[in-house]
Amino acid sequence: MNETAPQAPSRAHLLIQLLRGLCHLAAVLIITFWASQAWPLPFPGLLAAAGALVLTVVVWALFLSPKPVLRTDRFGQALIELLLIAGSVAALLSLGANWVVAVVFGVAAVVIGYLGSTAPASH
DSSP states (O other): OOOOOOOOOOHHHHHHHHHHHHHHHHHHHHHHHHHHHHSOTTHHHHHHHHHHHHHHHHHIIIIISSSOSSOOOHHHHHHHHHHHHHHHHHHHHHTTOOHHHHHHHHHHHHHHHHHHHHSOOOO
């Protein structure tokens, strides 16, 4: 029997996955902060922030987590990731951030997401 041992992921792949996770975390936090600022504090703003946090984390856990609950093909996963990034870019723009900052974050997150999705997976 010729069994091959599973190879450990390369350092570059681990770095890309770390950056991808940080971009996802930043997107969730940006959307949550936007939800807290979009409505008056304390009552509606805190409820909106909690709701946005729960919704974005559930969507992330269902489709984008390292072990997603609902497995889709890579196009469905890319669509969900693009929607998450687009929502965070829109939230940045709505918060009054400079458009250059929002565009740089969006482009960087999309490129990192693309590189992370095309890297060879070691399952």
